[in-house]
Amino acid sequence: MPILTVTDLTVELNHQIILDHLNFSLEPGQTLAVIGPNGAGKTVLFKALLGLIPYSGQVTWGQDIKIGYVPQRFSVETDLPLTVAEFFSFKSATPDQITHSLNHVGFASPADILRLRLGTLSGGQLQRVLIAWSLAGIPNVLLFDEPTTGVDISAEESIYNLLHRLQTDHHLTMLLISHDLQVVYRYADHVLCLNKEGLCFGPPKTALTPKTLSELFGESASIYHHQHQV
Template identity: 40%
Template sequence: MSEALILEGVWAGYPGTPGVLQDISLRIEEGTLNMLIGPNGAGKTTLLKVIMGFIKPYKGEIRVLGRTPEEARREIGYVPQRFQFDRTFPITVSEFLALSHPGKDLFREEVITHVGIRDLLPLPLGSLSGGQLQRVLIARAMLKSPRLLLLDEPVSGVDLEGEKTFYELVNHFKYEHEVTILMVSHQLDVVLKFADQVICINRTLMCSGPPSRVLTKETFQKLFSKETVLYGHRV
């Protein structure tokens, strides 16, 4: 199996805070679902921005789908933690999706059907609930036909039923479209159920591997340095 993502000794950050990411080395295989975990301020969102080419590392190497992040950007789908927009702006869901995928074809119809947003198409984008908006955002990301899908805490503010639907969708796109997925999550039950690989960061890479090996009491005490719920128990 080839690798969708390779980072070797990556250092990155922002003006005034250069060391947000420190010596990150990791590999992600194509067609896998990878969960990125870590405390607040650990650099998870920064890592996604590095992968998309919006932040350039000042040290280290990164290859995305065998190319530079900038070259691969067209094949990367992204669902942000918070999608900020003017809710009074007069645009329907259908018009919003057309910005990413103009016209109507079989693939667009397939995505709309699987995401379950057909009834939402004529509605104003600003009228949607949190769960509805997240489904529209994942549809927009999938309409790019991405080979790599980045999800930054995508169910933040979504109700439990919306969460369940969202994770079922992600799993569908992984298996049916062979999309490689990297998802930021704080929900350990979800990580345990869906992840092929867990990646733990706190500025630097703390651990990576299958959930059965990585999700241990020792890992969480090292990563979070506080009481954490693991397998329904506090550690």
């Protein structure tokens, strides 16, 4: 039984059709990568799946799912009076779970980061804290919008390792938006190419033909594809 079934999903914002009759489904434990050019509606798709924006069509989640969501752009005022520990107190997670999830995203000593103010973290730190925050609630479905935006190389490595561990140890169902085709080939069971309507859907190796890639990204597609082969 699929954990997520999307039927005829259409999203219209400001009289513009962003997503047009999209259909796909996902089995528990699978990882779906969503790719497409800027403005293709990747984030809009996530928001529709989460029920954050109005849509027509059907989005059906399996029973007893708990969703974790890491948005693409998350920023807080630098002088926001809120510590990282207080930010985690919004979640019903035990101190152990919080420490564990901070370890997961590459913070060696979570106690130090918990003391800091959320607004003083660097972009990469904030991104990792946010990932840890969404994991602290022990979700069984994770939606990542560009998980490595603003994260430096070593942290990027640990986030990819984390994705891998979440797949193998926790059997999490994941949906990720990524610009990085390497990530798609390495971690995704399925790929959804998005350019208003779904241009392709299936396992990356069969779905991502040079033809779909150039349809999707235009001229630059050859570069993307080339990277993969290296």
